[in-house]
Amino acid sequence: MSEPANTPDINTLLSAIRNLVGEVHPHWKNLHFTPDTHLEKELGLDSMARVELCTRLETSLGMTLDATAVASATTPNNLLQVILDRLAGAKNGSPDSFDANPENSDDSNLLMGSFGQTEVAGDSKSHHSLGEWLYAIYGWTILIVLGLLAWIFVVLAPFESWRRKLAHISARLFFLLTFTPFRVTGHEHLAPDETYIIAANHASYLDGFVITAALDIPIHFIAKSELARLLPLRMLLQRFGVEFVDRLNGRKGASDVRRITLKAQGGQTIVFFPEGTFTTFPGLQPFRMGAFVTAVRADIPLVPVAISGARSIVRGSNWFPHHGRIAVTIRPPIVPSGEGWQVALDLRDAARAEIARYCGEPDLVEGDYNKPTDIT
Secondary structure, eight states: OOSSSOOOOOHHHHHHOOOOOOHHOGGTTTOOTTTTSSSSTTTOHHHHHHHHHHHHHHHTTTEEEEEEEHOOOOOOOHHHHHHHHHHHHHHHTTTOOOOOOGGGGOOOOSSSSSOSSSSOSSSSTTOHHHHHHHHHHHHHHHHHHHHHHHHHHHHOSSSSSHHHHHHHHHHHHHHHTTTTOOOOOOOGGTTTTTTOOOEEEOOOTTHHHHHHHOOOOOOEEEEEEEGGGHHHHHHHHHHHOOEETTTTTTGGHHHHOOOOOOHHTTHHHHHETTTTSSSSSOOOOOOOOOHHHHHHHHOOOOOEEESSHHHHSSTTTTTOOOOEEEEEEEEBBOOOOOSSHHHEEEEEEEEHHHHHHHSOOBBBOOOOOOOOOOOO
16 A cells, blocks of 8 residues: 555644534534544544544545544544554555454444433432322333233234334324323325435434334334344344344444445335434434435435424433323425535434424524533
């Protein structure tokens, strides 16, 4: 391999990182950071963004980098070491010497993401009235009985169309039996025979049920691979056509994106929760880039879906259910205007604006939220 066009140094790298942060999170473009700043936890650059960073570094340095090694780097210093190791490997005629341990990394959430705190101390110790306790017991009873019946029917149903219809009916029945008003608007924006990428906000453990109940079309969710370790759950999700993504293995991130993109190109409508996680406190968090890059690569329209009210029913890690109402707003499809990273950013911003308008919660990026929240 030829020598790089420019000798890499930490200042050049920090400049490239700052430019990308300014594109992904415009409110953070003046954020102070150092060579030891965490790329995802403190700068909000998910693995998809680091793949884009890898492409830019390759162009500026005139060399080829290992995209998975770049995606596994956690700080600018780590990233510089990847480049230097690549140079050393090229000079010695050997492959890259950088070998990140994916089992110790939580920064490879290419499709799912893990930005923001997973829980915040809330009302877990608050006192509930007798009526609230009775409703919670009733709701859990309905969930367990209906869930068991749905598991049996969905797992045993011979045809995919039957399984999806059974899941849709079961989810609708759950909200009906728990006296949860459930309103869906915008069905006219989804054609049954068309393929979409669907991006929805993530506010509660109920969101999977909400989307299943709201969309009476063939859909495929993306789920973290950890769920596949539980045999009963894995059997259900596999029969329901869920796509598992390994969040803890940076070297599988790029292949996961390619696999999901191919399935979308093959006619599967894929559902993403681009926030990647949910919190106890209300608010629309930063979006990961996986859904939007997939839509651009597959050249498939992206449909923003806003969920309102789910967080007030089941909040964060507090499993005590409250009575509430849910509204789902399906917005018109947004067609990617071309190819490349900037198109994906534009698609993300357009979808986010639609979801923020209808989700009924504050926008934590456009509002007072001007610094990423660290993961502890």
